[in-house]
Amino acid sequence: MVSVKKIAVEDTYFIRQEILRKGMNLPYTFDGDDAEDTFHIGVYEREKIVSIGTFMKRSSGVLEGAQYQLRGMATLNEARGKGYGKLLLDFATKELLKLNITYLWCNARVVAVKFYEKNQFQIIGESFMVAIVGPHYKMYKTIKNENN
Numbered sequence: 211m212v213s214v215k216k217i218a219v220e221d222t223y224f225i226r227q228e229i230l231r232k233g234m235n236l237p238y239t240f241d242g243d244d245a246e247d248t249f250h251i252g253v254y255e256r257e258k259i260v261s262i263g264t265f266m267k268r269s270s271g272v273l274e275g276a277q278y279q280l281r282g283m284a285t286l287n288e289a290r291g292k293g294y295g296k297l298l299l300d301f302a303t304k305e306l307l308k309l310n311i312t313y314l315w316c317n318a319r320v321v322a323v324k325f326y327e328k329n330q331f332q333i334i335g336e337s338f339m340v341a342i343v344g345p346h347y348k349m350y351k352t353i354k355n356e357n358n
């Protein structure tokens with residue numbers, strides 16, 4: 211059985227460490243993790259969390275309007291390609307609509323660009339390097355516009 215829900219920040223730590231920080235001397239907690247308007251989403255396969263994402267109210271510096279940043283998006287290796295990442299983003303989009311947010315943006319690792327494009331994100335600007343992690347693109351998705 212698969213379910214999607216909001217989770218506590220502590221419940222993101224295992225996958226963050228295992229997938230996003232393995233072999234990297236970088237923190238697995240983020241500034242803003244505990245902020246009042248931050249939320250964390252997990253996809254459960256039975257009792258186990260297999261996919262995570264963190265949503266923070268932050269400006270991208272390049273978009274205007276109410277916006278959230280997606281951080282720490284990851285799915286366990288054995289659970290990839292089953293649509294869990296998409297389920298998580300669809301759930302988050304509904305939450306962001308309730309909050310009247312216009313844009314969701316992220317700094318996407320180059321390897322994940324295709325995944326984000328399949329989820330209605332588009333690239334803004336040139337690629338840039340993030341120390342230790344590698345090249346990234348800034349990407350965004352419109353959550354809300356004048357027509358919805």
Ligand SMILES: CC(C)(COP(=O)(O)OP(=O)(O)OC[C@H]1O[C@@H](n2cnc3c(N)ncnc32)[C@H](O)[C@@H]1OP(=O)(O)O)[C@@H](O)C(=O)NCCC(=O)NCCS
Nearest residue numbers: 283284285290291292293294295296317318319322324325
């Ligand atoms: C990117 C990621 C979160 C996608 O999660 P997911 O649960 O597999 O996503 P979905 O099943 O909804 O979508 C799968 C799509 O993601 C893409 N993808 C990227 N890396 C993949 C991988 N290693 N395995 C399977 N799909 C992958 C493919 O385009 C795939 O599309 P397809 O099914 O048409 O081939 C996951 O691959 C991951 O955790 N990667 C490592 C961490 C990472 O790079 N996170 C993003 C940081 S910006």
